[in-house]
Amino acid sequence: MSTVQQTLLLTQWQFRRQATMLPLLVVVQVFLAIATILGFGLVIGDPPPEQALYLATGAPTITLVMVGLVMTPQMLSQSRTEGSLDWMRTLPVPRGSFLVSDLLVWTLIALPGMVLGIVTGVLRFDVDLSPAPWLVPAALLVSLTAAAVGYGMASLLKPTLAMLMTQVLVFVILLFTPVSFPADRMPGWLQTAHEWFPFEPMAQLIRSGLAHDTFSMPGRSLVVLLAWCAASVAGATWALRRRA
Amino acid sequence: MGATTVLTVRGLRKRYRGRGGVQANDGIDLEVAAGQVVGLLGHNGAGKTTLVNHVVGLVRPDAGTIHLDGVDAVAQPAEARRRTCIQAQANVPITGLTPRRAIELVGRIRGAERTAVRARTDELLDALDLRPWADTPAEKVSGGIARLTAFAMTVVTPGRLVVLDEPTNDVDPVRRRLLWGQIRALADEGRAVLLVTHNVREAERVVDRLAVLDRGRVLADDTPAGLTAHLQGTLTVEADLSPGAVEAGWRWHPAVREVSGARGREVGTVGAADAAEVVGWAQGEVAAHRLERYALTPASLEDVYVDLVGHEHAPQGETAGVAA
Numbered sequence: 420m421s422t423v424q425q426t427l428l429l430t431q432w433q434f435r436r437q438a439t440m441l442p443l444l445v446v447v448q449v450f451l452a453i454a455t456i457l458g459f460g461l462v463i464g465d466p467p468p469e470q471a472l473y474l475a476t477g478a479p480t481i482t483l484v485m486v487g488l489v490m491t492p493q494m495l496s497q498s499r500t501e502g503s504l505d506w507m508r509t510l511p512v513p514r515g516s517f518l519v520s521d522l523l524v525w526t527l528i529a530l531p532g533m534v535l536g537i538v539t540g541v542l543r544f545d546v547d548l549s550p551a552p553w554l555v556p557a558a559l560l561v562s563l564t565a566a567a568v569g570y571g572m573a574s575l576l577k578p579t580l581a582m583l584m585t586q587v588l589v590f591v592i593l594l595f596t597p598v599s600f601p602a603d604r605m606p607g608w609l610q611t612a613h614e615w616f617p618f619e620p621m622a623q624l625i626r627s628g629l630a631h632d633t634f635s636m637p638g639r640s641l642v643v644l645l646a647w648c649a650a651s652v653a654g655a656t657w658a659l660r661r662r663a
Numbered sequence: 664m665g666a667t668t669v670l671t672v673r674g675l676r677k678r679y680r681g682r683g684g685v686q687a688n689d690g691i692d693l694e695v696a697a698g699q700v701v702g703l704l705g706h707n708g709a710g711k712t713t714l715v716n717h718v719v720g721l722v723r724p725d726a727g728t729i730h731l732d733g734v735d736a737v738a739q740p741a742e743a744r745r746r747t748c749i750q751a752q753a754n755v756p757i758t759g760l761t762p763r764r765a766i767e768l769v770g771r772i773r774g775a776e777r778t779a780v781r782a783r784t785d786e787l788l789d790a791l792d793l794r795p796w797a798d799t800p801a802e803k804v805s806g807g808i809a810r811l812t813a814f815a816m817t818v819v820t821p822g823r824l825v826v827l828d829e830p831t832n833d834v835d836p837v838r839r840r841l842l843w844g845q846i847r848a849l850a851d852e853g854r855a856v857l858l859v860t861h862n863v864r865e866a867e868r869v870v871d872r873l874a875v876l877d878r879g880r881v882l883a884d885d886t887p888a889g890l891t892a893h894l895q896g897t898l899t900v901e902a903d904l905s906p907g908a909v910e911a912g913w914r915w916h917p918a919v920r921e922v923s924g925a926r927g928r929e930v931g932t933v934g935a936a937d938a939a940e941v942v943g944w945a946q947g948e949v950a951a952h953r954l955e956r957y958a959l960t961p962a963s964l965e966d967v968y969v970d971l972v973g974h975e976h977a978p979q980g981e982t983a984g985v986a987a
């Protein structure tokens with residue numbers, strides 16, 4: 420049995436475990452993605468075309484980051500609390516497979532919301548997108564990084580604390596990261612901080628992937644994002660391998 | 664013994680930091696051979712779960728060695744996991760799945776072929792009389808059925824070592840017998856079975872050997888007959904007192920050594936030579952309405968266990984509920 424087959428079987432297990440909640444989860448994802456677009460539209464009013472494009476291309480990033488940083492740690496904390504994670508860890512499965520299978524499940528759940536979010540943005544703000552050929556791998560990179568950060572957080576913190584952190588993150592990411600608005604609206608110190616956080620690079624990557632005629636991806640941001648991705652995957656794998 | 668040793672644990676020590684510094688394992692030596700069911704008895708917190716978690720590499724020992732089927736389990740936890748399958752004390756939640764689907768998926772995740780897993784799943788569903796529930800969504804099955812499903816998930820693709828932690832909890836008496844039959848069958852196929860429990864009475868009937876664990880140490884390790892040998896010629900007397908008998912100053916017959924008493928149920932031991940006299944006396948007590956009923960039984964492992972670990976840790980009886 421190959422590692423890939425094992426990982427896919429594990430994914431099937433995780434996916435079916437969510438089966439009863441699945442329709443609801445997808446609906447919530449779709450709702451959140453659309454609400455982000457329409458909600459920000461209400462806050463801002465009728466935005467000028469450039470700002471509208473910002474909003475429409477920022478929403479998918481919000482969806483991916485929410486899934487990775489909020490849903491994944493919540494799922495992991497839940498399985499730690501109910502004791503199923505400890506049992507799963509007794510199975511002869513490579514430790515990294517747990518991370519990959521959870522990630523696959525949540526990416527699949529987030530996908531409809533992400534796509535519908537983009538469609539809503541295009542319709543609501545009447546913007547033209549120019550998708551780059553590397554949009555899909557870019558979305559996967561963002562998804563992987565967000566989920567690995569969330570995974571590491573949920574593995575290292577106590578379940579209750581991890582749940583609380585996710586609540587704080589929702590608020591911070593929605594309002595204080597340059598995803599749905601340009602970075603220059605924020606105070607200088609926060610801009611500097613965001614040069615080292617993964618959120619702005621995530622937004623830039625998705626934005627330039629969706630409208631690469633208008634936006635470009637700075638090389639530095641890509642390096643920051645890849646560094647976060649490598650570090651968080653390594654951290655999450657270490658956490659899964661760790662012995663008490 | 665002669666049989667191949669599958670699991671060898673030597674001098675295993677583990678102290679958990681942070682949690683008030685609990686010495687969970689304090690120099691454990693244990694062996695489980697192929698074809699054997701070894702019972703691991705101990706109250707909550709005796710170190711049973713830590714021992715099991717050591718074997719599959721979820722806990723790293725401070726000292727000691729674990730060898731499993733020729734592999735150093737401390738150095739190669741992934742290899743150890745390939746050779747071990749575990750039924751956890753708490754049921755693994757399988758909401759969203761059916762018992763059949765859960766058993767088959769775990770069997771395949773453990774590396775067996777699809778057709779082999781199907782056949783083995785069918786065999787287990789029949790053997791445990793689970794077929795009526797096989798395709799019922801997990802959220803609609805009872806605790807006992809969930810427990811049996813967890814057992815089947817564990818042994819669908821069994822390793823050389825099978826660890827079962829309280830497998831009979833919540834299981835009805837009829838299926839309980841089927842379950843014991845399956846556990847015995849695993850050993851007869853040449854696997855090593857480690858049965859973690861505090862249900863002494865039930866374990867007595869199936870195990871080949873028993874290890875009693877207390878405060879992270881093995882207090883005794885022998886066959887059930889070996890453990891009870893020193894009690895041969897001793898009988899256990901149980902008596903249910905009539906209401907008001909305690910207040911009236913009820914006492915045992917002088918030949919009976921008192922062991923425990925709670926809520927009007929008294930337990931003591933008596934030498935075989937005095938048994939007839941005690942029966943006569945008890946009969947009189949019943950006639951005088953001071954006793955509701957009494958019973959004499961051969962000294963059991965439970966008596967040995969209570970003697971070893973002390974009364975404050977008395978094990979749960981056959982109606983044991985869910986353990987923490």
